[in-house]
Amino acid sequence: MGVHKWENMGLEYELKDVRDDDDDDLARAAEIIERHGVKVFNSKK
Numbered sequence: 086m087g088v089h090k091w092e093n094m095g096l097e098y099e100l101k102d103v104r105d106d107d108d109d110d111l112a113r114a115a116e117i118i119e120r121h122g123v124k125v126f127n128s129k130k
Contacts, residue, residue, distance in 0.1 A: 087100075088101060111127065115127060
């Protein structure tokens with residue numbers, strides 16, 4: 086995500102080898118955030 090923006094500016098996109106988060110990654114992140122008392126809303130739930 087965002088690769089084209091960087092390429093259009095003539096810059097190297099340094100995160101090109103980082104994979105996108107999947108549903109499990111997002112669920113784990115939501116659990117961590119909610120443990121700290123912040124309500125997380127997810128349209129996929």
